[in-house]
Each structure stands twice: as structure tokens, then as C-alpha cells.
Amino acid sequence: MKLATGFLIALASLLVFASCEEAFIRDEYDDNAVDVFNSMWTTVDENYSFFSYKNIDWDAIYDINRPRVEDGMRRDSLFNVLADMLFLLRDGHVNLQAGFDLSRNWEWYLDFPQNFDFTTIERNYLGDDYDITGPFKHRAIDSVGYIYYESFEDDFSESIIDYLVTLYASRVTGNDDTLIFKGLIIDVRDNGGGSLGNANTLASRFADERRHVQNWQYKDGPGHNDFTDPVKKFIEPEGDFQYNGPVVVLTNRSCYSATNFFVQIMKNFPNVQVMGDSTGGGGGLPINRELPNGWTYRFSSTVTTTVAGENIEGGVAPDLRVNITEEDRAAGRDTILEEAILLLKSL
Amino acid sequence: MNTCSFLVNNLYCYLEKSLRKKSPQPPFPKGESKNVVSFPRTKTLGNFKNESNSPFFKGGKGDLRNLALILTFFILSATPTQAQEKFRSFNIGFGYTLPKFFDQSFSSLRYQGHAASVAGGLHFRKDSSTLEHIDLRFDYGQMSAFAFEFADVNSFRIEGNYSYKKRIKDLWQDRLQWFVGGSINTLYTLWDFSSFSNNSFNTSLYISLSPATSLVYPFKLWNRQFRATYSAYLPLLTFAVRPSYGTTRLPGFLDNEREEPVAQFFESGSITSLNKFFRYSNTWSLEYFLSNRNRLRLSYEWNYVRYSEPRLVQAASHNIVIGTMFNF
Numbered sequence: 324m325k326l327a328t329g330f331l332i333a334l335a336s337l338l339v340f341a342s343c344e345e346a347f348i349r350d351e352y353d354d355n356a357v358d359v360f361n362s363m364w365t366t367v368d369e370n371y372s373f374f375s376y377k378n379i380d381w382d383a384i385y386d387i388n389r390p391r392v393e394d395g396m397r398r399d400s401l402f403n404v405l406a407d408m409l410f411l412l413r414d415g416h417v418n419l420q421a422g423f424d425l426s427r428n429w430e431w432y433l434d435f436p437q438n439f440d441f442t443t444i445e446r447n448y449l450g451d452d453y454d455i456t457g458p459f460k461h462r463a464i465d466s467v468g469y470i471y472y473e474s475f476e477d478d479f480s481e482s483i484i485d486y487l488v489t490l491y492a493s494r495v496t497g498n499d500d501t502l503i504f505k506g507l508i509i510d511v512r513d514n515g516g517g518s519l520g521n522a523n524t525l526a527s528r529f530a531d532e533r534r535h536v537q538n539w540q541y542k543d544g545p546g547h548n549d550f551t552d553p554v555k556k557f558i559e560p561e562g563d564f565q566y567n568g569p570v571v572v573l574t575n576r577s578c579y580s581a582t583n584f585f586v587q588i589m590k591n592f593p594n595v596q597v598m599g600d601s602t603g604g605g606g607g608l609p610i611n612r613e614l615p616n617g618w619t620y621r622f623s624s625t626v627t628t629t630v631a632g633e634n635i636e637g638g639v640a641p642d643l644r645v646n647i648t649e650e651d652r653a654a655g656r657d658t659i660l661e662e663a664i665l666l667l668k669s670l
Numbered sequence: 671m672n673t674c675s676f677l678v679n680n681l682y683c684y685l686e687k688s689l690r691k692k693s694p695q696p697p698f699p700k701g702e703s704k705n706v707v708s709f710p711r712t713k714t715l716g717n718f719k720n721e722s723n724s725p726f727f728k729g730g731k732g733d734l735r736n737l738a739l740i741l742t743f744f745i746l747s748a749t750p751t752q753a754q755e756k757f758r759s760f761n762i763g764f765g766y767t768l769p770k771f772f773d774q775s776f777s778s779l780r781y782q783g784h785a786a787s788v789a790g791g792l793h794f795r796k797d798s799s800t801l802e803h804i805d806l807r808f809d810y811g812q813m814s815a816f817a818f819e820f821a822d823v824n825s826f827r828i829e830g831n832y833s834y835k836k837r838i839k840d841l842w843q844d845r846l847q848w849f850v851g852g853s854i855n856t857l858y859t860l861w862d863f864s865s866f867s868n869n870s871f872n873t874s875l876y877i878s879l880s881p882a883t884s885l886v887y888p889f890k891l892w893n894r895q896f897r898a899t900y901s902a903y904l905p906l907l908t909f910a911v912r913p914s915y916g917t918t919r920l921p922g923f924l925d926n927e928r929e930e931p932v933a934q935f936f937e938s939g940s941i942t943s944l945n946k947f948f949r950y951s952n953t954w955s956l957e958y959f960l961s962n963r964n965r966l967r968l969s970y971e972w973n974y975v976r977y978s979e980p981r982l983v984q985a986a987s988h989n990i991v992i993g994t995m996f997n998f
Contacts, residue, residue, distance in 0.1 A: 344770060347974070347984055348985075350779050350780050362778050539924070541915070542915050543914060543915045543980070551924065611863070611866040611868075611869060613779060615778060619865070624868075625916070
């Protein structure tokens, strides 16, 4: 009898403990429209990194948009309210994703000249016999090496980039070992970003020495200005070969995120010049979050500055600003590319 | 014929004879303590004949050979300690875990899922007055928030505990042994949010010093010897390492140019106590003694962790493990 009692007590205890975390561990919000709104607003409020830099009054945005939300509203209507709210962050790294739509703010390039058309490049400069090595399209154009990289999302191996920089640095004519390439053009126009690892790997082939190239700051509290001290980021020579000849990096407003980082890193090297339009920006690492109703969103959570302390969220300015003129565009000419070739040939 | 197959075949022959006629068995060693009920004489191996309704042993020749193999291992491993009160046992077990967590650094949603467990350890008992345990457990599973259709978090969990307890009192007419002592508890968790990019890995480590207690209750049921144990610990002092506030990277690792990862790791953590870190673990286990004092063990653990820095994280898990304790 006592044994049975003991078992019953143990069983009862087990059942109590088996369910008691249900009382402690719960969703922070319900999945109704008001809670979804509050969840997003609060999370962005506590984690977004550019409120001060962009002078955004997030509380005022709450006051404007909160009355537009009520429980039971249509899902697409709620989506539109949230999308409108996020749009005001003016950040290409901010998106709201539902099964039926993706919100975004692409003003960082839509309001500016495109300054690039790959069809023009392909038909009038590369021709039909250019090389494709991994994600890179390349060939020699008028004694200058030209490499086009469409997206930092496209991975490449160390050996591929070693091959490319070696190819355009070491090819010689028959007898006098003269370099036939005057320099190298790296075209990252319309490259919307991707892996920062790819950006670092590519840039490392042009590093002449270990260099302090950027500072990163991370959020360390819920306040809009709660950041860690700047953390120095370095880049150093890697791979079989470093290209130390003259380099021109071509940019336009559609260079974003990892491309923005790449361009800013390259500007630290003495043999590199950036030509074209300013990059589109994207200087914060985006993090992903989710809403109680299953939608996901992302936003910037870090700050990147140059060694001199300039925030690169708004883009990186070129050393030589060049735009494709309307006449050149109509004539099928890429003004920026031609200026880069002229520059390298003149060195 | 090697030694193992020789023993198996001999045991097989022995079992076969046993099933034909009941044979007397050697006396079972005395119980662990004079204060507790002594171990009964074991039922004969021939009892298997009486249990031939078991779904595992239908009485076929192949079954007997398998059984012989298993028992050979048990007997061989148990022989040196059979007559001793003290023991050392190696444990191995497999089980299931129902994990849950809520981590404000990641999400406003609670995640829940399923995990498979592998548990192992060493249990020492130098005499009837001490318990010394080293336990390890590894869980791998997948979890999802209820709002989502697919599991999108891969969950890894490693737990290691060392405890030393002294028997301080016997309760309930001297049938319940109460042990009190301390333990060092480590818990490492990695939650991989596969669909996230820059904040996909969330890793935590807790190393705690805890008071620990156990209640041990040996008993007989259906003429079988069992031991039920309840164990619990409550960390008082903890070294905790959590990701930084805004990302899933550890604070000390934010500067990835530094080259002393161990130093960085410990710089990332902080020492905390009950005001910020609360963990409670309790385990019920039931051990069934085989004739050679090796044991089959069924255990259930409920574990809860709450840490408020830099942002609130809570995790709980229910775990059931079934395994074997081999004396050595």
C-alpha cells in the first residue's frame, strides 16, 4: 500500500513538472494584428542601428501607423501598414516577407541613373569570345584586363581568383617580358551584394599589406545609440599572388551591401581608384526576425564606418565621378568603362 | 573458435538445459546496506521459460543464442564486483527529448520540437555512504515556432555533470536514503536558425556550481529488485556565455582579428547567480537489477534554464532515456 502511495506521489510530481514550463515559456505576443504590429515596432526600435544617423523619429512613426491597425483586419492591409512603416527607414536591407509579397525600399538606386547595361558591355566590348571563370566574366580590352562580377552571392574558390589575378598580371610578350596589360578593371556595377566573405577574399588579392580598413559597431542595448566601441576590421594579403598593378573599380548606384563593403575596402589600397557613381549603400549587417503570424523581416543591426569614421550606410563616393551620358548610352558606349581604359593606358 | 563464441555457445547450452529443467542458482550478493532491504535471491535463469510470452523472446533457437550473447557480456563485466558493496558502473543509453525555448535575442516566439538523445556516464560508489556521478548527454533535434510549418531551427545540446554526494540520513523507516552534496554542471546549446543569415547561430554555455541532492529508494516488486532515485540540483554560481545583444556573435569574438579564441571566449562570459540565472534540474530514475548487478535504467529528466542577460532566454526540456549500467 505504501509502495503504491509512493508511486502515486512520484507520478503526480512528474506530471506537475512535466507541464510547468508552459507557465514560464510562452510566446511574447499573440498573432492578432495589434500584437504583430507591436512586435515589429518594438523589435525594430530596440535593434535597428541607423535611427540617429538617418534622423528617424520612430515614436512618431508609431503614432501615425498604430491607429491604422485593428484586430481582424485583412492580412494584406496589415502587410501594407507594416511595409509603409519599414519603408520610412530608407534602408535596402529592410524587408518584410509574407507568402504573398515582399516589401522593400529601393530608392537607393531607382532614383539615380543606372550607369550600366551589361548588354552594351557584352555586345560592344566583350564580344562573343570572352572567358567565364566561375562567376567572373573577363577578357582583355585594349591592353587592359577587364573582370565583371555580377553578384557577391556567387561563390568562387581561392584558386579561381588566384588564377585571374595571376593571368592579368603576368602575361608577357615574347622576348622582353613586358607586361601587356596596363592595368585591371574590376566592374562591380549592378552587383547588389551577397557574401561578405567573398568580398574579403576578392579584396585580399589586392592588399599590399595588412591594413585597417573599416570599423564596425554592434548594438549592445535597446537605446538607439547603444553601441559597442568601434571594432577594427583588417584585411591582409592572401592567396598565391597579390595584384599590385593599377586597378580601377567601376561602380554605380546599384552596388549595395557586400559590394558597398568591397568598394570601401578597395579604396584603402594605394593602387586602386574607384570610378563611376556612388555606391547605393548598405553599411549595416542585416539580421532576420519573425512575427507572431509567421511573416519574417530583416533590418540592419550594425554600423560600419571608414577608418576616418565616415558612415558608409549612404554609400561610398567614387574617386573619379563619371556618368554615362545620354548620347553615349544611345550610341551603345559605356562612358565609365572607356574612361577607365583611358586612365589605365595613360599610367 | 575464439573466446567469445566459446562462451556464447557454452552459455547457450546452459540456457537450453535451464529451460528444460529449473536449476538452482547461486545466491545473489547481499544488499548495498544493512539499512535497506537485502537483495533477494534471484529467480532462476529458467524464469525465462515462464516469460516466454515476452515479445522479444519467443523461445526460438536464434533468440536463445542472442540472449546468450547479451548475458555473456553482462556476466563477464560483472564478475569482479559481484560480491562487493561498492561498485563502478559505465552507463550508456538512448532516448528522446522534448525541448522548448524562448530567446528574445532571436524571436518573440517560443520554439518547440523533438530531439534524439545519447547519454552516458560513470557512476561510482566507494561505499554505501557516497554517490559520485559523471553524466553526459547529447541531444540533436529540430524545432519550430508554432506559426511556421517547417522546422527551421537545428538544435544541439550537450550537458555534462559531475556530482559528489554524501549520505546524510535515512528516512521512511530507513528505506529511503538521502544524499546531499555538490555538483558542477555544464550546459552548451547551439540553435541554428537555418533561414536566417547574419544571426543564424545562437550559442550559449553555462558552467555552474550547485548544491545537489538525491533520494534513493531500493525496493522489491514482483520479486524483482529495483532502485528508484530522485536527483536534483540548483545552480548558485554560474559562468554564462551568451551572444551579444544585437547579433548572435559572442562579444569577445566581435573582433575576429584577435587570435586567442580561448581567452576571447572567457572574456565573453560573466559570472552570475540566482538573480539573473536560474536553472533547475530534476531526474527520476528507475533501475532494474540484473542477476549480476548490472542494471537496466529508465530515467526521466525535467530541466529548466532562465537567463536574463543580455536578453531573456528560457529553455526547458523533458528527456527520457533508457539504458544499461555495466559494472566494471
